[in-house]
Amino acid sequence: MLSILAGCSQTTPAPVELPTLAFCDGEEARRFSQAEIDWRAANAPWNLRRDYKTNETGGRECGWFAEL
Numbered sequence: 001m002l003s004i005l006a007g008c009s010q011t012t013p014a015p016v017e018l019p020t021l022a023f024c025d026g027e028e029a030r031r032f033s034q035a036e037i038d039w040r041a042a043n044a045p046w047n048l049r050r051d052y053k054t055n056e057t058g059g060r061e062c063g064w065f066a067e068l
Contacts, residue, residue, distance in 0.1 A: 024062035030055055 030051040032040070040048040058064040 023057065027054055027058060027062075029058055029064045 032051075037048065055064065059066075
């Protein structure tokens with residue numbers, strides 16, 4: 001009986017605050033050759049779409065491709 005009560009007196013640990021990472025700090029522009037775009041369009045279109053979205057967001061939020 002005593003061991004059961006001792007286990008109940010423990011406190012729960014405080015949650016750990018994790019640092020947040022801004023999009024512009026955690027991502028980088030994706031650049032591909034035409035051959036790679038053609039291969040990915042045929043074999044991994046979901047991955048290519050994700051990279052296009054990343055580039056679009058980076059261009060809007062981070063100023064990627066502004067020099068072009």
